[in-house]
Amino acid sequence: MKRILSYFALTSLFSLGTGLFSCQQQLDEVTPQTSLNQQLALTDANAALTLYNGVYASLRTYQATFVTLGEMRSDLWADGLYTESEDATLKQYWSHNISRNNVPATNWAGFYTLIDRINTVIKLFPNSPLEEASRNRYLAEMYGLRSYVYYTMLRTWGGVPITAEPVTAVGELTQLYKARSTPEEVMKQIKSDLEQSLTLFGGINTFTTKRVYWNRAATLTLKGDVYIWSGTHLGGGSTDFTTAKTALEEVKALPTLGLQANYADVFDPTKKANNREIIVALNFEKNEVVQSAYTSFLVNTTQAGTLLLDAVPGPGTPVNAAYPLVAGASRVGISPALLARLTGAPADQRIRNSFRIMYRNTSGNPVAGVLLTKFIGRVDAGVQLYDNDFPLYRYADVLLLLAEANTKLGNDPSADINAIRARAYGTGYVRYVSGNEQANMDAILEEYLREFIGEGKRWWALRRAGDAYVFRNVNSAYLPATQAYKLLLPISVTMLNSDPKLTQTPGY
Numbered sequence: 001m002k003r004i005l006s007y008f009a010l011t012s013l014f015s016l017g018t019g020l021f022s023c024q025q026q027l028d029e030v031t032p033q034t035s036l037n038q039q040l041a042l043t044d045a046n047a048a049l050t051l052y053n054g055v056y057a058s059l060r061t062y063q064a065t066f067v068t069l070g071e072m073r074s075d076l077w078a079d080g081l082y083t084e085s086e087d088a089t090l091k092q093y094w095s096h097n098i099s100r101n102n103v104p105a106t107n108w109a110g111f112y113t114l115i116d117r118i119n120t121v122i123k124l125f126p127n128s129p130l131e132e133a134s135r136n137r138y139l140a141e142m143y144g145l146r147s148y149v150y151y152t153m154l155r156t157w158g159g160v161p162i163t164a165e166p167v168t169a170v171g172e173l174t175q176l177y178k179a180r181s182t183p184e185e186v187m188k189q190i191k192s193d194l195e196q197s198l199t200l201f202g203g204i205n206t207f208t209t210k211r212v213y214w215n216r217a218a219t220l221t222l223k224g225d226v227y228i229w230s231g232t233h234l235g236g237g238s239t240d241f242t243t244a245k246t247a248l249e250e251v252k253a254l255p256t257l258g259l260q261a262n263y264a265d266v267f268d269p270t271k272k273a274n275n276r277e278i279i280v281a282l283n284f285e286k287n288e289v290v291q292s293a294y295t296s297f298l299v300n301t302t303q304a305g306t307l308l309l310d311a312v313p314g315p316g317t318p319v320n321a322a323y324p325l326v327a328g329a330s331r332v333g334i335s336p337a338l339l340a341r342l343t344g345a346p347a348d349q350r351i352r353n354s355f356r357i358m359y360r361n362t363s364g365n366p367v368a369g370v371l372l373t374k375f376i377g378r379v380d381a382g383v384q385l386y387d388n389d390f391p392l393y394r395y396a397d398v399l400l401l402l403a404e405a406n407t408k409l410g411n412d413p414s415a416d417i418n419a420i421r422a423r424a425y426g427t428g429y430v431r432y433v434s435g436n437e438q439a440n441m442d443a444i445l446e447e448y449l450r451e452f453i454g455e456g457k458r459w460w461a462l463r464r465a466g467d468a469y470v471f472r473n474v475n476s477a478y479l480p481a482t483q484a485y486k487l488l489l490p491i492s493v494t495m496l497n498s499d500p501k502l503t504q505t506p507g508y
Contacts, residue, residue, distance in 0.1 A: 052142075055118055062114065063390050067456040069155075069459070075338070076458045081334065082332060105156070111153055118149070143219075151190050157489055157491070205217060210389070221397060242409065245402065259420075272389055279391075279393040291387070295328040298329065314365075325382070353374065358371055374454045407444065467484060
């Protein structure tokens with residue numbers, strides 16, 4: 001008898017007992033069921049939409065993974081100040097204490113669960129009873145999401161197994177064995193999915209009220225991101241940089257997108273509707289699912305009564321007076337040197353709206369650590385509600401990616417850098433004047449550092465810029481240039497033993 005399985009012992013099987021969804025309704029959680037029920041999607045529109053919404057419900061469970069993989073190996077949180085014992089798991093990333101016997105994000109970080117669910121929708125929807133225009137849009141979203149997930153995996157491990165078909169039943173475990181494709185093959189799959197997504201969107205650039213569903217602008221932004229990467233790392237050169245520029249310029253020209261004048265408004269959970277800076281975000285809502293990715297970036301309730309905000313120059317405010325219902329732990333922080341760099345003159349509105357410095361209530365008020373406030377949510381009915389949406393792409397990404405593409409093409413990137421700076425520093429900001437390629441890239445990376453704190457972008461920005469930029473910014477005591485293989489993660493011995501077709505990441 002065949003066993004019901006899914007790739008890497010995972011499943012994309014969903015309960016079909018819920019009602020018909022629309023794009024304006026909440027993303028309800030769905031639970032695994034049996035592969036037989038998937039066939040209802042071929043005859044029942046409710047069942048098809050359950051599979052579709054299940055992908056988004058699954059996607060947002062990866063928020064902490066996106067933050068960890070995209071940020072924690074950078075210079076942002078390394079050697080930071082914190083008030084409790086440090087988070088040992090996250091330290092493994094920023095200290096690059098990584099080997100074939102010390103593997104973070106094992107089992108491909110669980111991404112094949114999500115890929116299998118996306119593959120199920122892509123497989124079944126062409127024959128579903130959904131109206132054609134809706135079906136094409138849903139499929140366009142799925143191809144875009146699949147390219148995003150594979151791109152994340154490519155940047156993390158290099159070559160990974162490619163699976164484009166859902167697996168529901170197998171006779172032998174050997175049928176699940178799958179070798180790693182080359183980075184070039186994975187990139188080819190990513191680019192193919194991008195073009196399929198754009199074809200299915202058919203030039204339609206609409207957004208839902210809350211921009212929490214993948215859309216054509218998201219595919220174009222991802223295309224720009226991807227082609228800069230392939231131009232830098234896979235030999236695409238100026239041809240790929242030009243392709244990236246064209247895609248990003250199209251997004252930049254959309255009248256429904258732009259920078260918010262007030263940086264804090266980008267993340268305000270009460271201002272999600274038609275937020276013009278958001279391209280696509282993971283949705284978190286009261287009575288549904290709320291964020292839990294930043295517990296170690298907060299403070300516990302006991303210390304909140306003994307630490308101060310704004311103690312220098314004063315007068316200070318107890319943390320628990322400013323944030324009486326916030327609870328968590330201070331186990332990750334920013335280093336004193338980086339803290340001085342980020343908070344020095346001129347004042348940058350992004351900094352105070354990303355984190356607050358906590359000072360000790362002792363002589364001299366020494367710095368104790370930082371409280372990440374960008375995603376701290378709001379007080380609701382006597383509780384701290386962590387219902388900020390988490391941007392995957394926003395308009396600021398487009399500007400800095402476009403500046404990067406222009407830099408690598410030898411063009412002047414200053415207009416897009418200055419658009420970011422004008423919002424950050426306000427009237428009288430210091431305009432950036434284009435220099436050589438390294439000077440321009442350094443300026444872009446400085447804006448990435450400040451603009452996207454806590455959003456899982458800093459490591460990817462350094463990596464996409466080129467290996468030399470990684471080694472110039474990350475502490476060489478943790479990641480020397482002689483250990484460049486650590487730019488990618490290894491896979492575990494258990495994975496190698498479980499699948500004889502798998503090979504270790506080069507260098508490990």
